[in-house]
Amino acid sequence: MKKSTNYFFALALFIAVACNPPTQENEIISQDSGVLDRSILPIQEPLYPAINELDARNVTAPKRFQVNAPENAPxxxxxxxxxxxxxxxxxxxxxxxxxxxxxxxxxxxxxxxxxxxxxxxxxxxxxxxxxxxxxxxxxxxxxxxxxxxxxxxxxxxxxxxxxxxxxxxxxxxxxxxxxxxxxxxxxxxxxxxxxxxxxxxxxxxxxxxxxxxxxxxxxxxxxxxxxxxxxxxxxxxxxxxxxxxxxxxxxxxxxxxxxxxxxxxxxxxxxxxxxxxxxxxxxxxxxxxxxxxxxxxxxxxxxxxxxxxxxxxxxxxxxxxxxxxxxxxxxxxxxxxxxxxxxxxxxxxxxxxxxxxxxxxxxxxxxxxxxxxxxxxxxxxxxxxxxxxxxxxxxxxxxxxxxxxxxxxxxxxxxxxxxxxxxxxxxxxxxxxxxxxxxxxxxxxxxxxxxxxxxxxxxxxxxxxxxxxxxxxxxxxxxxxxxxxxxxxxxxxxxxxxxxIEGVSMSYSFDNATAEDTRKTQYFEMIGNRAIYHEGWFAGTIHKAPWEGQPRRPLQEDIWELYNVDEDFSQANNLAEQNPEKLEELKKKFMEEALKYNVLPIDDRSIERFDPVIAGRPDLMNGRTKLVLYEGAKGIPENAFINVKNTSLSITAEVDVPANANGVIICQGGDFGGWSFYMQDGKLTYFYNWVGLEKYSVTSKQKVEAGKHTIKLDFAYDGGRGGGGTATISVNGNVIGEGKITRTNSNTFGIDESADVGTDENTPVNPAYADKEKFTGKIKSVTIETKPGAK
CATH class of the missing domain: 3.40.720.10 (Alkaline Phosphatase, subunit A)
Known part of the structure; x- marks a missing residue:
């Protein structure tokens, strides 16, 4: 219904403007005097009447329309x-x-x-x-x-x-x-x-x-x-x-x-x-x-x-x-x-x-x-x-x-x-x-x-x-x-x-220290912690501390506190027991404000909401279990990349390499957590950096010869969250390396790190290849396939 109302409002506005166009004279006068209707943006440029003079030398051009800031605007x-x-x-x-x-x-x-x-x-x-x-x-x-x-x-x-x-x-x-x-x-x-x-x-x-x-x-x-x-x-x-x-x-x-x-x-x-x-x-x-x-x-x-x-x-x-x-x-x-x-x-x-x-x-x-x-x-x-x-x-x-x-x-x-x-x-x-x-x-x-x-x-x-x-x-x-x-x-x-607009200007207070507050009410809510300020009183409930893994109790059972913050600046004197009527009044006020500003329903989940499936938000991968990447794909944020955590997976790269090839084929994360599939002196390595605390490396037994190859990494996951698994490296179908990865990142590889093909941007997953991360061969494609539920 709201969408429909906005649509018909916009349509009516368009018809009104089209049927009653502003005149050149009115617009130019408004522009010259600085009186513009700035409540409708962008400010519409004037419509000039057609000029019937053949020679430009015989007519004065209309003044150029330009929106300027108000005079002396800071x-x-x-x-x-x-x-x-x-x-x-x-x-x-x-x-x-x-x-x-x-x-x-x-x-x-x-x-x-x-x-x-x-x-x-x-x-x-x-x-x-x-x-x-x-x-x-x-x-x-x-x-x-x-x-x-x-x-x-x-x-x-x-x-x-x-x-x-x-x-x-x-x-x-x-x-x-x-x-x-x-x-x-x-x-x-x-x-x-x-x-x-x-x-x-x-x-x-x-x-x-x-x-x-x-x-x-x-x-x-x-x-x-x-x-x-x-x-x-x-x-x-x-x-x-x-x-x-x-x-x-x-x-x-x-x-x-x-x-x-x-x-x-x-x-x-x-x-x-x-x-x-x-x-x-x-x-x-x-x-x-x-x-x-x-x-x-x-x-x-x-x-x-x-x-x-x-x-x-x-x-x-x-x-x-x-x-x-x-x-x-x-x-x-x-x-x-x-x-x-x-x-x-x-x-x-x-x-x-x-x-x-x-x-x-x-x-x-x-x-x-x-x-x-x-x-x-x-x-x-x-x-x-x-x-x-x-x-x-x-x-x-x-x-x-x-x-x-x-x-x-x-x-x-x-x-x-x-x-x-x-x-x-x-x-x-x-x-x-x-x-x-x-x-x-x-x-x-x-x-x-x-x-x-x-x-x-x-x-x-x-x-x-x-x-x-x-x-x-x-x-x-x-x-x-x-x-x-x-x-x-x-x-x-x-x-x-x-x-x-929901804010109020503070300018009334600029030169008047004792001016009466114009903001009488303000709600607060974050992950279940919620409160209301109203005319000098404040009621709130601590639903979950930042270091606590779970909320203290169900939302309906939260214990509220009450403060007279006009007299108690630091909220040191809880008046909930002394003034239960005021507390109930404020709790009701919170619900009124919550309805007004789309606060409900309250979602008190925290870390688990980083998973888009659990949270119910859009995901660029949209449940895909296969992603094909090409050379030059880099700087891909984790939230835009296929999720390789807590799952078995395979990485298949079609490459053309010189002898003793070096550099990263594909990686994700950095030196505080991530993984990298790379070559060093012709040998392949799958390297896992577990939250910067432990580092696991599986390296091929022999070098990869110069030429075109299909290189593959299979990771058989042990199960659970943050579990380990077995990494197997093969070239053209022949296994040339295998080893155990004991632990993996369960939730993220880093907020400011990325996935990269042919290089390792930001901090290196493995500091040992710093300054040698650019792949010296040619990458045709890298295909990642995840196998959720597989062990």
Whole structure:
């Protein structure tokens, strides 16, 4: 019915415009006066009457139609840091020095009651559009999308991103860094590209489209084209790279069109795992965290009070019971955890330094004064996904493998380097979210959803160095931008009626610290953790902690908490027993909001939703058990590749090889988990890298002679999830090698790794063939056939 209504509405609009075309005179007058109807996009160009003069010298040409931004419209910059807590940065009382954030805050405003969704994709889609995450069909990250409205991973046509609105209103637009709004089944060269950044309003995109990337070896796209930065440069780091790209784009844009405003979305992969930082930044924090996370929480709260970013009566909310007291840890635990936090702190400060370079570039161009600059310090609370002891290789988490303390102590000196894919222990996440209890994923506590935000706009905000405590949410960024620019949220885009925008502008608070909140209500929900804020009260339920494998209880049996957050900043005083009537009122309010924004039904599954069959979302392979690949096929994301996990399979390659051939025939993954079928000095090897922890190799007994051959790898799977199997190598039907693979990856080979034919991009599955991964022969085809259920 909804589709039909939109169709007939669009048809009626078309007929009305066709029958009553705008006159040349009216359109030109509107253009000259700057009065355009910007609520309908794109703005229609005028229809000029036919000219009956033969000689062009005898007539004046009509004025060229061009949509310009409103006069004196500011540039817009949105900086979004990943996985950093309310209590991490020095500007909000934390132990990590972030001078750029402090500088902007000193000349701008700090918002201390600003909220996110508790997870990355949902927060990003909300900040990029001005609509709630379920309205955008992004109830969780794109990789766990389902078939239900609110969770499909497909942004509806009734919602248009800010970038497209500004672009159609005369802005240049660009995005750099992490996107994470593209459905994973649309992440290959087969597209469609509708939900890539460059088809979502951004003229320029340079970054990665998944949830995380290796900062030393990133999976980078320029527009929709995979590019390969010079990662062999000893100074290479992706945050530096994306900053170089952003500054170069801005300098070029300002050189060519200095009067044209721009919108830059600068979303770092930092400080999401893997925690990768230049050594000199890590060393700055040597010994700075020996006091442990409990003391850091106390020190942070004291500084927060001194800075005025929390009320003086704020108390430290209790840690989750699962987090050990620092003084009860062993010497090795303290040593490991201290190092983990040094790495993270260095990572965060380095990130802020790169934002500083962007700010300096704006200053040099004379553009900072009239740039409305949002510095959002976290897309959610700090991440506890490292579990109780952290991880040397985050890929272990996604494959359900528990690392041990001894294992990590052996490689402690590699943390933060290209040889690690590390994440810190959950205790540091809790400390980073001071003064709150919980962390990322927990949408039912401010530890998961409250992030610091600094707003800087000297030309538009008179107040300097002040704190704003109005209750706001990331959906409020878009309407604030629209009001600052002087354009409305559109009513119609490309003939499609738009939903009324769900955010509210924050501009009323710019020069009025005591202004009454305009956001009265906000729901929160993530993987069953859910809550409602309404007029100073907050009710929520902890359904599942990030380190817990299963929900604590069925959704219907969840235990709700109640807080008066106007008086209890840190949610330390649960009033559920004292005020059951208010709690029931808020629980009812949550259901009203849930119905309004497509929150229901709630899906509390997590890791299992990475399987598209279980989740019920589209899959590019669509159940195929056979895939034929050709030479040059590379950079194929895992979600666009045939699933070779937990199954028997065969790989058949038609090749023409020289004597003593070298290089990869086909591979998937990288040095933190993956497999490769390659040749070295004429011998064939099937190599399996089990989550970076164990490596298995099956090599042929003799060399493959020069010439054309059919090379085959058969893998007979033992069964179960993550089980082993027997690998058999044959050439032209003759077996020349056989061996055992003890364990295999059960869930993933890496979020930022790929499958490649004839080479091994990103990090090598087997570091032994690094720099010799390109196949020296000719590959006609490689056929992979899986045999689900076979043993």
């Amino acid at each position: 540039n817009v910059v949105v900086v979004l840091i990943d996985d950093i807590g309310f209590g991490h940065s020095s500007a909000f009382g934390g132990p990590i020095h972030m001078p750029t954030l402090e500088k902007l805050a000193a000349n701008g405003l700090k918002y201390n009651r600003f909220h996110t969704t508790a997870l990355c994709s949902p927060t990003r889609t909300a900040i990029l559009t001005g609509y709630n995450h379920h309205s955008n069909n992004a109830g969780a990250i794109m990789e766990v999308a389902t078939a239900f409205p609110g969770n499909t991973g497909i942004r509806p046509q009734t919602i248009t991103p800010v970038a497209e609105v500004l672009r159609l209103n005369g802005y240049s637009t660009a995005a750099f860094g992490k996107y994470h709004e593209t459905p994973p089944w649309e992440g290959s060269v087969s597209g469609p590209y509708d939900r890539w950044p460059s088809h979502s309003g951004f003229d320029k995109f340079y970054g990665f489209i998944g949830g995380e990337t290796n900062q030393w070896h990133p999976m980078v796209y320029d527009g929709t084209t995979r590019v390969y930065p010079n990662v062999k440069d000893e100074n290479y780091h992706f945050t530096n790279d994306m900053t170089d790209q952003a500054i170069a784009w801005m300098n070029t844009q300002q050189s060519l069109t200095p009067d044209k405003p721009f919108y830059v979305y600068f979303a770092t992969g930092a400080t999401h795992a893997p925690h990768h930082a230049p050594k000199e930044y890590i060393e700055k924090y040597k010994g700075k965290f020996s006091q442990g996370w409990d003391k850091v929480r106390e020190e942070t709260l004291a500084r927060q009070k001194a800075l005025g970013v929390v009320p003086e009566n704020t108390v430290l909310a209790p840690k989750p019971e699962a987090i050990k007291d620092w003084d009860k840890l062993t010497a090795d635990e303290k040593k490991l955890f201290e190092k983990q936090m040094e790495v993270f702190a260095g990572f965060a400060e380095h990130t802020d330094s790169q934002v500083g370079r962007l700010v300096e570039a704006l200053e040099e161009r004379g553009e900072l004064e009239n740039t409305i600059f949002f510095y959002v310090v976290g897309d959610n609370g700090s991440s506890a996904e490292g579990g109780m002891i952290g991880m040397f290789n985050e890929n272990t988490y996604f494959n359900g493998v528990q690392e041990t303390l001894d294992m990590q102590m052996k490689v402690i000196d590699k943390l933060g380097s290209e040889h690690a894919y590390n994440h810190f222990a959950a205790g540091w996440a809790v400390a980073g979210n001071t003064p709150f209890t919980w962390t990322k994923q927990v949408a039912s506590n401010f530890g998961g959803t409250r992030n610091g935000m600094v707003l800087h706009w000297p030309a538009g905000i008179k107040s300097k160095g002040e704190v704003r405590s109005q209750f706001h949410h990331v959906v409020d960024v878009a309407p604030t931008i629209y009001e600052a620019v002087g354009v409305p949220a559109p009513k119609i885009v490309n003939g499609i009626a738009q939903r009324p």
